[in-house]
Amino acid sequence: MRPSVPVPPTEAVIRLRGVVALLGRFPALAGIDLEVAPRRIVLLRGANGAGKTTLLRTLAGLIAVAEGQATVLGVDLVADRRAVRHRVGLLGHATGLYDDLTVGDNVRFWARAAGAEADDAEQALVRLGLAGRLRSVAVSRLSAGQRRRTSLACLIARRPELWLLDEPHAGLDQDGRDLVDTILREATAAGATVLLSSHELDRSLQLADEVVTIAGGVVVADTGMSAP
Amino acid sequence: MRPSVPVPPTEAVIRLRGVVALLGRFPALAGIDLEVAPRRIVLLRGANGAGKTTLLRTLAGLIAVAEGQATVLGVDLVADRRAVRHRVGLLGHATGLYDDLTVGDNVRFWARAAGAEADDAEQALVRLGLAGRLRSVAVSRLSAGQRRRTSLACLIARRPELWLLDEPHAGLDQDGRDLVDTILREATAAGATVLLSSHELDRSLQLADEVVTIAGGVVVADTGMSAP
Amino acid sequence: MTTEAHRQDIDSTGSNGTRVLGIAALIAMAALALFGLVLSPADANQGEVVRILYVHVPSATVAYIGCFLTTIGSAVYLWRRSRWWELVAYASAEIATVFTSIVLVTGMIWGRPTWGVYWVWDARLTSTAMLLLLLLGYLAVRRLPADHEVRTRRAAIVGLLLVPNVIIVRQSVQWWRTLHQKPTLLANGVGAKIEGLMLFSLFVGFIAIGLVFAWLLIHRFRLAWLEDQLDEAGLDVAIAERRAEGAAS
Amino acid sequence: MLRDALLIAGKDLRLELRSRVALNQVLPFALLVLVLFAFALDPDRGLLARATPGLYWVAVLFSALLALQRSLSVESADGNRDALRLSGLDPAGIFLGKVLAVATQLAVLEVLLGVGVAVLYTTRITGWVLLAVTCVVATASIAAAGTLFGVVAAGLRVRETLLPLLLLPVLAPVLIGATRAFEAALAGSPSEGWPWVGLMGVFASLYIVAGVFGFGPLLEES
């Protein structure tokens, strides 16, 4: 873990109490308690099927909270989970890109949809190394990692307040992984908060300020807000 | 890298000379030279878009060799690339599962399609921890990692002579990763050969006997058949 | 013919042979205009519109030839993987589409004064429409936004079934009552006699349209071939660029 | 909302420009449907002539189904639905944008199909104003109802089969209305057609309003 920064005594960005979320009838989250302070990078770890993806999607306001209380960025998810969506940025397992549009078209479209400037899109493309030949290649032609990069570019362009990343390193090469880490550190420095799930512990433990372990839909270990 | 085992002086399992492969009109492989001896675990590394996936798919006989010579398991890919297919096992970025069938149905179907016994399918399910609740869950309900596991189970059940794995660790949890390594070591011990691509160098370098680096569709570094 | 031989001797879509062919086609078309429009008499029943015949019927014939070439080309391509035949199939399908359209259009223009309508659901007309649709289907597959091999292989399967399908469509509608002209060239029906200058004009039509067909086909084929070669020439450049990509990183 | 609608419509039309699906495939399909019907009804020409307006609209409807499926399959690939929900775009704007893009494509299709029918079925065309207004109103209805129900079906694995199922009964009134209006126009008695246009207008408004308000909740359910 990074040497800890003193946590400013602000309101928590995420505050969950006994949150239950259902996929179909299956309680993928079975009572999650979680608190995350601003500007922290929190790693979510756990076995396959533990509920990491479900938790991230719930925090993004995509899955209803069936029981418990949940506040994200000051928004009460139980009352209105839509209000939080345009303020968070979610990188899921799926990429959300239009196959028949080019990389450039996609990043520009999603940036504009989120209310960002064309400039932000351009910078994101350059940052992720997509500004050259790849800019005008249709997304369907990309390699797995290039697709992930495009998806990341869309995310960066929208500058979210809360980053929810589902295995952000997956599929990226060494440079890409380092780049993700740098981008996340920059984001927290600029005031954002980051929650990421990962199975790549070596790298993620270095990156994170805090580690939350989940299993069977509940938090089983949490290094806590005040932990070093 | 593992302490090296003396390489038996057998015929190479894979022998490529100046192989060019096209995706559309794009030469994703731009002249690959590669030789792999039997019972080796070879790691394929390279940046995003370097051509790893394309190389693995070409070796599996799914993509035509446009130029050059290619022999896999003694089969000339230029002459007849279909002949090699049922002898290799490919784990790609995509999983090749039927969304509406259960995990059990899927593994059994693909095992039988490859001519394996129902028993092999059963063992594979148990091995990958899918024999419990998950056996009768539809594949569309699975988490990303569980899906990967199911796909791996299908692969194990067919006992290929040559394993071609595209980022086999991706999406798996710690146990899953260890399990993959164990399975691959067992497979080589039993006489199979393994070629895997990966961006997770720490783990893969431990696993592999040999490392091949590709960039821009050509091999730029190869620790070679005789390297330690 | 081998692929190699053709790779060398084609470097433009024209050649002395095709220039002669082109001139011959032009002369034949002029002769057709002369005989068809000026020298041949108007028909007793149909009047001046009968002149459409001189384009209509030969066009139908060459369209059939184009379809046969497509099917044969597709079959040889699937069997022998011959790029040459694949391009023959593709080029013929395109030209056949053009001529099928000409048959339909001239037929419809002709239909209006003679039958009072542009179109009837008659056996021959319907089967011609089906033929056009099948050709369009072939071309749609051939031009899919997908990899070259994918497109050619799949189009070849469609092309293979082109002629059998046309025959079946023909068969299936042959019992329908028919408004369209019955075969007249070989038959001796009442009022269907065709003779003298009219017959000769039709003959000129066959030659002229046939020459145009051959000329178009050869050029279209060579164009496709050159495109193909360009692809291959581009390949070396693309490979060099691709390698440079790796060296840069 | 308007900005969002234009953004979405622009994106959909650009997708069409890049992939040419409607041009290369939906249009020929529409012509095909016409030919097929003629086959099925052939022996009796009077029958065909009388049924022309109905067949025209059935052909438009089937082609619209394809166009809608394309418009929706584009959104349901690989998490695009989630991305849309997260984008902060106004759902009403998304709805209007998609309706706009589909309606534009359908309008082009209808004109071409109209030419096809006029030629193939040798129909004499009269009552231009009524025909044009009917087309506009019917197109709006089809695009609006189609997009709305399309979202109900989208994201499910059986989307391709579910959409027609949901849509056809809903569009039956439009089918009847448009057919009667066309019949009136072609029979030279447009005054009989206008009430039907009014009815379709009500229908179109209903679906546009339903879409503007209902699209959000629908998009909600993944």
Place this chain on the structure above:
Amino acid sequence: MLRDALLIAGKDLRLELRSRVALNQVLPFALLVLVLFAFALDPDRGLLARATPGLYWVAVLFSALLALQRSLSVESADGNRDALRLSGLDPAGIFLGKVLAVATQLAVLEVLLGVGVAVLYTTRITGWVLLAVTCVVATASIAAAGTLFGVVAAGLRVRETLLPLLLLPVLAPVLIGATRAFEAALAGSPSEGWPWVGLMGVFASLYIVAGVFGFGPLLEES
């Protein structure tokens, strides 16, 4: 080959059992098409009665399109096509298996649709043998041609639109043949129907043979 065919057919039918797409969606759709036609052609009942066989087969054809799309979309999801190519299954076996599964589903559909027609259009049914044989032969043709062209279209993003385009002109002869045979059967003069059945038999054989040999190369190219 036979073993592979049965394996594939078994898998497809199990998929249907688990997801119930054909049962829950294709069948209602087919009934719907019938009702729609009744609407479009309504004012004139005599017309409807005469057109019954044609409409029945048009309805079957459109439903078959849906069933085929389902049968093929199942194979084109997430790398399944590659998996099939790598499986070592005989392509001819795969083809026959898929044809078998589709034909089974279509056969059930036709029976139910037949009941629907008899009830909705109040048709008197005669000439059972001819009707049954026509159904069998026509179903085989549709399933074979559909699966073959389905694979031509499969795996491409434009699959949903391309399949109908390719298939409809090809199936037109089947449509005509089956319609004429039904007309003959219902008119009580089966002898006029049998030549059409023969024609469709030729057609079915052509497509089965083409499929057995052509499926390999088609599956080849991803």
